[in-house]
Amino acid sequence: MRFPTLSKSKSPLFKSPLSYFKSFSSSIPKSPLPFSSPSFRYLSSVPSTSTEKMSKDKSFDRSAMESILTKRFFYVPSFSIYGGVAGLYDYGPIGSALQQNLINIWRQHFVIEEDMLEIDGAIITPAEVLKTSGHVDKFTDLMSKDTVTLEVFRADHLVEAVLEARLESDLAARTAEAQISKDSANALSQKKQKGSKPPVKLSDDIVNEYNEILAKIDNYNKIELSEIITKHDIRNPATNNTLTPPVEFNLMFESFIGPTGTHKGYLRPETAQAQFVNFSRLLEFNNQKMPFASAMVGKSFRNEISPRSGLLRVREFNMAEVEHFVDPENKAHKKFSEVANIKVRLLAAKTQEKGSTELTEMTIGDAVAQKIIDNQTLGYFIGRIYLYLIKIGIDPEKLRFRQHMSNEMAHYACDCWDAEIKSSYGWIECVGCADRSAFDLTVHSKKTKEKLVVRENLETPLIYDAFVCNINKKVFGPTFKQNAKPIQDHLESLSQSELESLKQQLDSQNSVTIQLKDNSSYEITSNMMTIDKQTFKESVREYTPNVIEPSFGIGRILYSLLEHSFCVRPDAELRAVFKFNPVVAPFKVLVLPLSGHDSFQPFLLSVARSLRSKGVPARVDDAASASIGRRYARNDELGIPFAITVDFQTVSENTITLRERDSTSQVRGPIEDILNTCVELVNGVSTWSSISQKFQSVSPSTEE
Amino acid sequence: MRFPTLSKSKSPLFKSPLSYFKSFSSSIPKSPLPFSSPSFRYLSSVPSTSTEKMSKDKSFDRSAMESILTKRFFYVPSFSIYGGVAGLYDYGPIGSALQQNLINIWRQHFVIEEDMLEIDGAIITPAEVLKTSGHVDKFTDLMSKDTVTLEVFRADHLVEAVLEARLESDLAARTAEAQISKDSANALSQKKQKGSKPPVKLSDDIVNEYNEILAKIDNYNKIELSEIITKHDIRNPATNNTLTPPVEFNLMFESFIGPTGTHKGYLRPETAQAQFVNFSRLLEFNNQKMPFASAMVGKSFRNEISPRSGLLRVREFNMAEVEHFVDPENKAHKKFSEVANIKVRLLAAKTQEKGSTELTEMTIGDAVAQKIIDNQTLGYFIGRIYLYLIKIGIDPEKLRFRQHMSNEMAHYACDCWDAEIKSSYGWIECVGCADRSAFDLTVHSKKTKEKLVVRENLETPLIYDAFVCNINKKVFGPTFKQNAKPIQDHLESLSQSELESLKQQLDSQNSVTIQLKDNSSYEITSNMMTIDKQTFKESVREYTPNVIEPSFGIGRILYSLLEHSFCVRPDAELRAVFKFNPVVAPFKVLVLPLSGHDSFQPFLLSVARSLRSKGVPARVDDAASASIGRRYARNDELGIPFAITVDFQTVSENTITLRERDSTSQVRGPIEDILNTCVELVNGVSTWSSISQKFQSVSPSTEE
Numbered sequence A, B: 001m002r003f004p005t006l007s008k009s010k011s012p013l014f015k016s017p018l019s020y021f022k023s024f025s026s027s028i029p030k031s032p033l034p035f036s037s038p039s040f041r042y043l044s045s046v047p048s049t050s051t052e053k054m055s056k057d058k059s060f061d062r063s064a065m066e067s068i069l070t071k072r073f074f075y076v077p078s079f080s081i082y083g084g085v086a087g088l089y090d091y092g093p094i095g096s097a098l099q100q101n102l103i104n105i106w107r108q109h110f111v112i113e114e115d116m117l118e119i120d121g122a123i124i125t126p127a128e129v130l131k132t133s134g135h136v137d138k139f140t141d142l143m144s145k146d147t148v149t150l151e152v153f154r155a156d157h158l159v160e161a162v163l164e165a166r167l168e169s170d171l172a173a174r175t176a177e178a179q180i181s182k183d184s185a186n187a188l189s190q191k192k193q194k195g196s197k198p199p200v201k202l203s204d205d206i207v208n209e210y211n212e213i214l215a216k217i218d219n220y221n222k223i224e225l226s227e228i229i230t231k232h233d234i235r236n237p238a239t240n241n242t243l244t245p246p247v248e249f250n251l252m253f254e255s256f257i258g259p260t261g262t263h264k265g266y267l268r269p270e271t272a273q274a275q276f277v278n279f280s281r282l283l284e285f286n287n288q289k290m291p292f293a294s295a296m297v298g299k300s301f302r303n304e305i306s307p308r309s310g311l312l313r314v315r316e317f318n319m320a321e322v323e324h325f326v327d328p329e330n331k332a333h334k335k336f337s338e339v340a341n342i343k344v345r346l347l348a349a350k351t352q353e354k355g356s357t358e359l360t361e362m363t364i365g366d367a368v369a370q371k372i373i374d375n376q377t378l379g380y381f382i383g384r385i386y387l388y389l390i391k392i393g394i395d396p397e398k399l400r401f402r403q404h405m406s407n408e409m410a411h412y413a414c415d416c417w418d419a420e421i422k423s424s425y426g427w428i429e430c431v432g433c434a435d436r437s438a439f440d441l442t443v444h445s446k447k448t449k450e451k452l453v454v455r456e457n458l459e460t461p462l463i464y465d466a467f468v469c470n471i472n473k474k475v476f477g478p479t480f481k482q483n484a485k486p487i488q489d490h491l492e493s494l495s496q497s498e499l500e501s502l503k504q505q506l507d508s509q510n511s512v513t514i515q516l517k518d519n520s521s522y523e524i525t526s527n528m529m530t531i532d533k534q535t536f537k538e539s540v541r542e543y544t545p546n547v548i549e550p551s552f553g554i555g556r557i558l559y560s561l562l563e564h565s566f567c568v569r570p571d572a573e574l575r576a577v578f579k580f581n582p583v584v585a586p587f588k589v590l591v592l593p594l595s596g597h598d599s600f601q602p603f604l605l606s607v608a609r610s611l612r613s614k615g616v617p618a619r620v621d622d623a624a625s626a627s628i629g630r631r632y633a634r635n636d637e638l639g640i641p642f643a644i645t646v647d648f649q650t651v652s653e654n655t656i657t658l659r660e661r662d663s664t665s666q667v668r669g670p671i672e673d674i675l676n677t678c679v680e681l682v683n684g685v686s687t688w689s690s691i692s693q694k695f696q697s698v699s700p701s702t703e704e
Helices: A049-054 A062-071 A093-112 A127-132 A153-182 A186-193 A206-215 A222-231 A270-279 A279-284 A349-352 A364-369 A375-390 A438-448 A471-491 A498-507 A556-566 A598-613 A628-636 A647-653 A670-680 B050-055 B064-071 B093-112 B127-132 B155-183 B184-192 B203-214 B222-231 B272-277 B279-285 B349-353 B364-369 B374-393 B438-446 B473-492 B496-509 B553-564 B596-615 B628-636 B648-653 B671-682 B688-692
Strands: A075-077 A087-093 A123-126 A140-145 A152-154 A248-249 A255-258 A266-268 A291-301 A315-324 A344-345 A361-363 A400-401 A415-422 A426-435 A453-472 A513-514 A522-523 A529-543 A544-553 A566-569 A577-579 A589-593 A618-620 A642-646 A653-659 A666-670 A696-700 B076-077 B089-091 B122-126 B140-145 B152-154 B245-250 B255-257 B264-267 B292-301 B316-325 B343-349 B359-363 B399-402 B417-425 B426-433 B454-471 B511-515 B521-526 B528-545 B546-553 B566-568 B576-578 B589-593 B618-620 B642-646 B655-660 B664-670 B696-698
Touching: A062 A566, A075 B222, A087 A093, A087 B671, A093 A315, A093 A375, A093 A556, A123 A127, A127 A270, A140 A153, A140 A222, A140 A647, A152 A153, A153 A206, A153 A222, A186 B648, A222 B152, A248 B664, A266 A415, A270 A279, A270 A291, A270 A438, A270 A544, A279 A291, A279 A315, A291 B140, A291 B292, A291 B566, A315 A375, A315 A556, A315 B496, A344 A364, A349 A400, A361 A364, A364 A375, A375 A400, A375 A415, A375 A426, A375 A556, A375 B222, A415 A556, A415 A589, A415 B364, A426 A556, A426 B438, A438 A544, A453 A498, A453 B596, A471 A522, A498 A529, A513 B064, A513 B473, A522 B255, A544 B618, A556 A566, A577 A628, A577 B596, A589 A628, A598 A642, A598 A647, A598 A670, A598 B496, A618 B292, A628 A642, A642 A670, A642 B438, B064 B553, B064 B576, B064 B596, B076 B292, B089 B093, B089 B566, B093 B316, B093 B374, B127 B264, B127 B272, B140 B155, B140 B222, B140 B664, B152 B155, B155 B222, B203 B576, B272 B279, B272 B292, B272 B417, B272 B438, B272 B546, B279 B316, B316 B374, B316 B553, B343 B364, B349 B399, B349 B589, B359 B364, B364 B374, B374 B399, B374 B426, B374 B546, B374 B553, B399 B454, B417 B553, B438 B546, B454 B473, B454 B496, B473 B511, B473 B521, B496 B511, B496 B528, B528 B618, B546 B553, B576 B628, B589 B596, B596 B618, B596 B648, B596 B671, B628 B642, B642 B671, B648 B655, B655 B671, B664 B671, B671 B688
Parallel strands: A344 A400, A589 A618, A589 A642, B343 B399, B589 B618, B589 B642
Antiparallel strands: A075 A087, A123 A266, A140 A152, A140 A248, A255 A266, A255 B255, A291 A315, A315 A544, A344 A361, A400 A415, A415 A426, A426 A544, A453 A529, A513 A522, A566 A577, A642 A653, A653 A666, A666 A696, B076 B089, B122 B264, B140 B152, B140 B245, B255 B264, B292 B316, B316 B546, B343 B359, B399 B417, B417 B426, B426 B546, B454 B528, B511 B521, B566 B576, B642 B655, B655 B664, B664 B696
């Protein structure tokens, strides 16, 4: 994962390296800081995509979901008995299994099916490597401090929060004004009773200026942001103290390797570098064949200034990254036809440049044919990313591919698309897919002097003529002595046209005078050297591959999936359910007895054991104190897709019931048959509709 | 994983916390430092287990294996194009897949089959947590520096290497002496010609002293080690400079969380702490039922002073740890009968204390019955560890369980067994299995004031009588005013017998005088207070669970498995093969064409695709330039268990051949049948001997 940015400054001057080192987070919505209530943003006079990204899903009750996530230990702040640490989370049994399943499906979908070379590189990375890649100098965010309390803020976030709060207050004032003029002062006094600060109306000019700043908030450099803070008197809202001018803060965690305290290292901010530095070994492993892809799954680290938005902006996170190495002169993909007919929702750069966020639904084949997507390989990965996200349960209606605009794209990229998933936080970048050219291989190669190139035998050798100097060493050496080497170096540095003119001179005058860089001159005669035209034949082509990099933020995908899976049963108690599909569900089968009767126990154990031995995670809930209805409900909260109940008929007839979570419909059948069916359902070999005809349907337990 | 140690000092005085914070490494053999050639050690006059652990497998050619590991990119030093970093390794496609398979099988064997609660906690850990657990103060090794070059050494390793080199030199001198007296000076002069330093003979007393030091090398504290360095004039062998006295070096990587530079954190040295601090949530998730186990797989970090021995002592490594929480008063295990008949090789503490290293083969049932293994739960996990290691392919002849001796066991442990695997480095601790009592839960609870306990409803409530003070607040309060609270606190702190005697006094004299800690005295009269005997009923028992902790070093297991799987075909070319079983093998099936004929390509692609879609990693080797024999050979080096060949019969008859790696025998059958058979073989549903009868046997390709 590189550092995709949103709406970078439109000035080409700002395409400095800074722009491609913004953190993998800029498309995170501007979620409320503690002192700013959720708000919508005025439409700026210049419509911007970030406005669109802010639109929240109002129908979704995030706090209801979050209370279940915490109560059922999906994930919690790390070390919470010690007060917790911002931006660090511990995944409990459900979160951990969900994460593992997302990774396993990813491995099957990418590594195995695409025959990628997965590696597992070190987390601790020497400073030198990250200096070369640019991270040491450029992987920074801007930070301001409260001048009195010294509390630290990410400067752009603070400006944003303050301006949003002011705009919100202005909106309230305008609404109240309208109300007053319409139907007395009633509304205003009601508003005031809520205990919020009295709304402050702004001038129209200021509203426009604030909106313009918000639309460009990701783009400002240190000086610009400092000017905005001064001009608009941005302060710490909690203390009303002024702020220090923003300074760069490097987002990498620093440490020292070994006992001497001199060998500096960092925790990797991405998994990509380990793949680049191993390029030659990977190519060798692939029997020198191109194109090929490496892959890596693992933790990366970013020391965020002020982490927020739950799993969306954290200090430690799992990524899965692919580096697909490809011939820069041929980015066709041999399996492209397999994704060409997939329809995806695209938000192309051109559309955004027109100020629109309208999605275009089209096939990947058409998008590549029309050059909306730059090349087949990029298109192929967009298709595979789409298939992966749909497979795990992302709602296709809430998935779009947004192309980077030219002003937000890193200088090395010729095209970049983000898979953005919509949640209550807005459209979140969850997968980046960039064509990164040869940037990293080139810089590492330059730094280490190791060739990171492909050598390709040419089917038709390249044949060409060229002028060369043929030196008669017996005369040349003794004539020029210690100057022979510099003179020879100079001759070798000459271009073909310079050699040609030298040859004409030498041929006509039998002598030439050359001048070195230090202004010394030497006369070379034709008995010392001739310049001749020779024919050359090259049968090997050497090139630095380009890299196409699909990069997945597992935590962000996981969080989006939680929102897309969360729903409420439309019954009296509004019970919460996570509708995980069987492939991603942490536990696949719930096993429970109808009651606490002793005769059920051996069946529970043997059923659970049989499922587990077949690799099916099963949860037993035999708490005699809870009704079967309550036990169904509390396990619905864990998203368990199937439930097996052991009852008196099990004891007398050796049959069990199987319940499907979403429909709550149930069938009954012999134990062995039901268990085998479970394995099929869980592995996606069968579906509920296909199997429910095979068994006797039963009415749900009266207790449910 | 805790920090199991070997042969700690025999003095009970040394059972300070230091002893349980030795790094997870002490049973690593004393492998040669660059300046010390491989050596065997004299048998000490007091036989010691560490002597036995040193015995190397002389028949195994480690360098032959290592050259293949590097050439085929199993794993390599990280960032090697930048010169590499000691103790950091990148796993290539084979090493990475092998590691992933070991972890997947572990998850199936432990987490799913045993219904453990797997979590995924943060790597970055606040200093406060590791201060409580003892790591900040005690997780250290002793370090000495060359007084001139300032080169850094792990002090115990350096002493060991120097003494071993001196003993080796002594042995050479004694051998030479014996030779001279036997058959002229020939042998000695030959020895000298090898360019090694002239051997130096030591006195018998010195030899004995050195051997005694070596036997106890893991036990010395800072002062003792310093004395040894001085007394025996230990120097840096490379420079002959003296050394600084040893000082403690903390093995944790340090960093700062957030931008302020004040919130210190460390990279976790083990995964255990995240499980302990989440104990209450885990218990809640398990519906308050005991016993239960949590589990975690992930990277841990130890900033070793001088990493060595390849994957065996590294700075960053994957662990898999189980924390099984159990009632301290009942360590029976309900599934114990399932492992009771497993025979394991035990090296009990008693045997070692007699100076023997003889293994006892016995069933786990007998070992628990005879109290050799302390309890059923510990025995159950030893059985499960055994089954896991055998399942992945560890040679049972090279696996033993060694019990910690009382002098090497941490103070909280009542029993501890290491699964040790024999390789060319000697017996290596690969899994620790300790009964850790309530140590961690107690210290975290004390520090955070969070109760980390189990509350258990008692079936039979506990009924008992006790004396209590009943205070008449209306009189007591006004009488003592601001002193009422301290007096009441004092009364509440009294024991039952003190209360009883107070009651007698009060009943007989209608008044008592009590004295507080500050020596102030107060008279209490019977109108202010009565002391009465009351009956109490407790229906809840509260206790801190004990923890049984099986802890797996994945890298060490992986390395041991490589050695146990490495062999050489007894043919002319001595081709190397890794005999991975199908479950752990990185690639399961090799797909190759008989030759470069065009008609084979579509079959290759469809066979590979079909296997991959079924989750079977397949490698295609269609390099037309290499003979099929050469291609078999180079893929044997990757340990691929099965190979499918596409040949002219495939094109004409739709059949393919399937070759089994170890026997090199081959069968032929219709494509679909062979592919389905492959899936069965890979998943362990079928074996080669069972399937080879189903198909037509074919003679191996003449090219092989």
